[in-house]
Amino acid sequence: MTVSNPRPCGDFRTDYAGDTRLFSDRAHTGGFFCLLALALVVPFVFDGYVVSLMILIGIYGIAALGLNILVGFTGQISLGQAAFFGFGAFSSAWLNTNTGIPVMITILLAGIMTTAVGMIFGIPAARIKGLYLAIATLAAQFILEDFYARAEWFTGGSAGSLAETPELFGFVFDSDQRYYYLVLFWVCVSFLLASNLMRSRDGRAFIAVRDHYLSAEVMGINLTKYRILSFGISSFFAGIGGALMGHYLGYVSAESFTIFFSVLFLAMIIIGGLGSIAGTLLGTAFIVLLPQFMEFLVGLLSGPVPFLLDVQPYIKEMAIGSAIIIFLIFEPEGLIHRWRLIRAYWRLYPFSY
């Protein structure tokens, strides 16, 4: 699970502060702000379809980021991210309708509530790890799914619950273009939080737990604390993402947070790159765009083979299944690894090192 980060020859870090800097060099800083500027103008340039895809990438990206902290950085496997995502969606809608707290605040509160739930379901992680933990989170997924179908006071049962459109000082986020900025704000906050977390003492403790949990314990890292904390942080991001999703759709259904959805989140971080903050977003974009690409492909081929149109949903699922397998076999370090290789190659072009 180690992610190699090829640095060009002569790129030395002479002190510790330099090694843990948020932006490693000027190009990195510039690249970040260029991307941010590009992201800001998207709603003015593209139509609603592209913007809605970007919103999806942003929302899923936040939840996938949480999962990457848990899986990629701490080495705990979780098959229940969708259940926590759903918990965020329901609790934000529930808080807003029952207590009248404005949506902008309930999104944050939903994150905190989901953190608590995540920590409860993270308790088994104190004793077990690896495959056993994967199975425990699988059980958490089914138990929470069952809870959503049953707890009518909280989720509206099979009817689902309505989520209001957020509003800030009279500005209503009622169109895709407007909602986009709300999502963009949370994406920036989440990714900055996560990047900074990984530069901190706690972040390094997570990585130590992942790399060798026994050695970490010998060095004085409290395994139980950090494993449960990691579940909490992961669920916080899932909750924020879920709340944003609920208010975006305006409606939260109890049936949408399935095991398949959890697997999609795992697929995002594996394809993007385990243990890479930026890779998370790449992987999310890949998984969101892959079905769109398959739709396009089916559209092209449907002339000679009209049969394909009927089975389009299955083709999309098959594409996701095969993408997971192909990436694990041929590029286990994910898209971010490819990107780093490309960057390292061009930095010193035409010399190889």
Place this chain on the structure above:
Amino acid sequence: MELFVQLMINGLIVGSLYGVVAMCFVLVYKSTQVVNFAQGEFLLVGAWTCLSLLTYFELPFWLGFLVTLAFMTVFGILLQALVLRPLIGESAISVVMVTVGLAIFFQAALNMIFGSFAKPFPQVFSQETIEIFGLQIETAYLMSIVPSIIIMVAFYIFFKRSRWGLAMRATAYDQQVAQSLGISVKNVFAMAWAISAVVSGVAGIVLGMVNTVSNGLAFIGIKVFPATIVGGLDSIVGAVIGGLIIGVLENMAEFVDGQFLHFGNLYAIAPFYILIIFLMVKPYGLFGTKDIERL
């Protein structure tokens, strides 16, 4: 009271099928350290293959059954060679995800080929209800318990008496030592997957004959997790007992639910509560060996 006993018997019958599938799951885990999330899809592949041989090609049952067994052998070996062998030695997350990817792929592919509607098996054995000790039992259910017992006995004989069984036990115990004694670990891996696929295929056919064949059959692959955790992830005997416990427990939950609680679907979710409790209290199950790690 009669209902109680009836549900108990039903639980044991369903549990024996869970036990058989859990046995395959444990076999693969023990010899290759892979947790197979696609176990349920193996059942589906077997059931759909046999069904299409019987209805589309109109083969007699015994021939269709044998061809399915042959197909499942090849299927298991190919899967192992193409997808799982490159991942030997990778971290747990990769191994988990690759089988999850396989599960998604086969689920979608089978849906695409056979449609999402349940199809009945052609009548092979007569379906009637017989009375044993005053209890009503459908012959179809009895038919399903016979193959389970045959498979379990065959497993026992295979592992205790045959050379290959001995090789597999040695590999499960220590791969390097087994290799240095001249056992082809590669072949053992392939064989573990082949056996798992074949036996799961048989379980799929049996289930398909008792109920109908639909993609819902894959749920057995999920029920396997509570069964194996209760029994211990690396104990074949534990898998059988765990399967029986989960089968009985499910029916008991249905009984309690129907009589007193009226939750509606407690039987489907109860095994997972048991799973969580077991993982917290006794993570290595009833018969599993405890992992001891040294620095």
